[in-house]
Each structure stands twice: as structure tokens, then as C-alpha cells.
Amino acid sequence: MNKPLYLVFDIYGTLFDVTKLSKDCEEVFPGFGSEFSTIWREKQLHYAFVSELTGTYVTFSSLTRQALQHTAFAHELPLAREDEEKLMADYLNLPPFPEVESVLQELKGSFSICLLSNGGEDMLTPLLANANFDKYFDHVWSIDTVRHYKPSPLAYRLIRDRIGQDADVLFLSSNCWDIIGAGRFGFKTAWINRNGLPFESTGYQPDYVLLDLRDLFSLLEH
């Protein structure tokens, strides 16, 4: 492929591991921490989808909190106000996947490195700052500016509105629904498949499948 000028990354689940909310989930819900964070994430996504589908925009930080409260309540797990704040703060301190920083470091300068996230600026700015990742990104875009969640085409259009119709884009995400949305919008797509899963069977297939971000180097050389 030609070297794409713009590498546009998803953030949650793609660069940062949302299933590992530090040790706090386990501390708040002993023996249930890992399962809890997975269910919380699924609920967060479901709420974002329902928000977009029903045409009623709710900010990502609001629906992340709603999903947290609901997950605790539905499993009859008491959630003290203090613990709720601690877990919400964890979303600003997610751990990156192991290879991410060194790959961004190596890409920096050769490509325009961008983010398009369902998270708002209030979540993205501290997360990137806490990981000391902000220095790697040329553009950090939040769908909050257009109030439409991925995988709506109205979210991906934000990229075209910023960089023009002709710029080469490679969109990268670990989330199948995100890859499907970006691909149907018209971007070249690379699915980061760290868990060796089959891609969703909706008729759309990603242009490239990478085991982790290091696979980008061989892809970008061709």
C-alpha cells in the first residue's frame, strides 16, 4: 500500500486496556473485579449505541458513569460514592497495551498520528497526559464536537471535515463495530486482533488484520 499520511487510532480497547482498570475494580468488588470491568465496558458501549440510535446524545463520561452505577446495582453490589469516583478516575488512568508506546515513538514524525474517540475531551486529555502519550499525537478528535457516536458515519465524517477529502487515511481499531463503521464510511481499515478472535460476520471485512501495533511496520513498508 502507499504510505498513508494519516493513521487514525481508536483509543479505548485499542491503545488502552479497558478491561484492566488498575487494581481498583478488584479492590471495590473482591473476586469480581475482572468480570465487573468487562460488564461495565459492554454496558458503556450499549448505552453509547442506544444514545446514538435514539437520537439523544449523552456525553461519554455521563454514560460511563450510568453504566458503572447500573452494573453495580444490577449485580446487587453496593457502590459507595467514594468508590464510584475512584473507578471513574480509573478511566483517566488506563494502562496502555504493552507495545503501544514504542510503536507510537517509532511512527512519530513519519506519519500524522491521530485519534478519533467516543470519549470526550474531559476524558481523553487527562488519559493521554497521565500516560505521557499526548506528545505522540498530531490530532486528538472527540466525537463530542459533533455529538454523534461511532460507528455512525456522522462521527467518521469529522475526520474528513478536518483533513479534506483527498488525504490518505488508515483507520485502526480493536473494536469490530468501529472497523465496520470506518470501512463502510470509506476508510482503509486495520483491525488490531490481540485476542485471535474471528472478525464479526456482517459482510464487511477489514482491509488488514494486525496481531498488535508492531505489525504496522511491515504493513507500512509495502
Add this chain to the structure above:
Amino acid sequence: MNKPLYLVFDIYGTLFDVTKLSKDCEEVFPGFGSEFSTIWREKQLHYAFVSELTGTYVTFSSLTRQALQHTAFAHELPLAREDEEKLMADYLNLPPFPEVESVLQELKGSFSICLLSNGGEDMLTPLLANANFDKYFDHVWSIDTVRHYKPSPLAYRLIRDRIGQDADVLFLSSNCWDIIGAGRFGFKTAWINRNGLPFESTGYQPDYVLLDLRDLFSLLEH
């Protein structure tokens, strides 16, 4: 409440039990039948949501089959063509929840009894005929005619387009996302909560909560 003229029911999970696909799921996947049908259902919904969100309409029978194939493949469960057809046919032979028929029988004549389903006519017509339920419905509407899935407002609008702006509607569903969509569209809503779960915490709350359809009688008397 005033007696609503139009009672509009969802079908899958509301009138018919999608988690009990006869005995065939268990026969095809011994020991995994109940879990399989639950995952299949979740995948089917996810595909319908992604279809709507990405603006690429795929019929409900197509995405139900894609969800079936993917669920089997992702769990490394071989699915013979013959078994696939048997399980797809089960969607036309779902069991109704126990109280449904007697309630429809009693409502018939006093109210306009309607359906709005994400399923296409190719799925709804045989399902209703096989259960001998078609005689209870004054209107059976599929979103396939507008090619927009619930909970998009474009799906619920179909009802208004058919019955006019002024008719009284009570929308009934067991699916929270469906109730949220119908409520945000502007309908009065009744959530059928057979499993005693908390309603999703998205800010919207249903107008009424019923334990099963028999609760409709006391609601409609007021």
C-alpha cells in the same frame, strides 16, 4: 390512563421467548444449548444495531443467520448446513410466553392490537401463523418496509405514518432499548419485566412496568 386505542407490541422476547429455541439448540450443541441461544440472540441484536448505526441495512433474517454462523464459529462449534437450517426454522416456531395467548384473546375487540418488529415479513408471518396468533392482530408492521431498525426514531415513525398523529398509543416491550426508543420517540411505554431486573440507567424511565402481560388489565381499567 385513558384507554389507548392502539396497543403496539414488540414480538421477540416480548411475546415469544427467543432464549428457548425449542429443543434444537441443545440437540445441535449438547450441554451448550441454553447459553448458545442467549449468545446468538445478543449477537443478532448487536448486528441489527451496527447495521442501523452504520447506515447499511441488512435484513433481519440475513443478520440472524450471520449471528448464528458467527456464534458457532467463534465458539469452535461445527455447524452442519442441515443444523443451520433447522435452527433458522426454529425462529419461525418460537414458543410464546405462557400468558400471552389468553391476554391477547381477552384484549381482542376492545383495542387495536398491533405489532412493530425488527423481523421481516418472511419471519413474522410464519411465526404468527405457526402459533395460530395471526387472528389476534389488527396490524403487523415490520421495520423492513422502512429499512430502519428499532430503536431508531425512523422505525417508530412507521406507526405514526400508519395511524396518524393523534391516535393514542401504548408501546409494550420486554427490551429496555426498545422502550427507550419508543419513549424518546414520544409514545407511552410499558416495560414487560418478567425477570425482575432493574431498567437500564440511561435517564429514560418507562411509564409503566408490568410483571407480565396480565398486568395490562388493571392498567387499562384506570
